[in-house]
Amino acid sequence: MGTDTVFEAMASPVRRDILSYLAQNGESSAGDIAEHIDQVARTSVSTHLRLLRTCGLITERRDGRRRLYRLDREGPATAALSYFQSLMADSLRHIPESVSTPAFPADPATTHTG
Template sequence: MPSARKTSQQADADVFTAIAHPVRRRILELLADQEQNVMSLSQPFAAEISRSAISQHLKILQDSGLVEVRKQGREHLYRLEVENLNEVYRWIQQYERFWTLKLDALGEYLENADKHGV
């Protein structure tokens, strides 16, 4: 297997818990665009929470395996490691059939609405 290497740190924290906090979700979104250091990541939240808090959130994300660090000089560059989101993805996919049912119902409704002119 390609990435059988555990990249030195195993995901020992719950991913569902990691993404439960809106700030942590926002951090992941920021990292989706590009690798970033802590200062850069803290800036969007500067008005609300401190850099230290962001650092602590990053620790949680790191423990859950959703993020990895690379040290470059005095800055720590964080990048998204989305593989562990797979657990959430698979869990939620198990309810996909409910959506398709809903969508079928919606489709039927729209078709009828069209027929009867609404």
């Protein structure tokens, strides 16, 4: 799966909330995740988990009858993160060029003339 698929998956606020939950709480069951996602019905969370797993953002591990999910820190998400990091680095490189003299003149009350 490519970076475009990752971005499409992350376009959903529900899926971003799932990813945030997993980032904060580590490996979790679908039930634990569903308890903390308010925007959709419990059964919809499974659909979102399947999509996140299919595009490589999370992994699934079976523990008996339970399925446990966690972030996949080595999959396609790494490419998406690298993309964002390069955008930020490029943006930060241009900050000195855009920073100029203050937009407001100095306050005459605090300016001392000799």
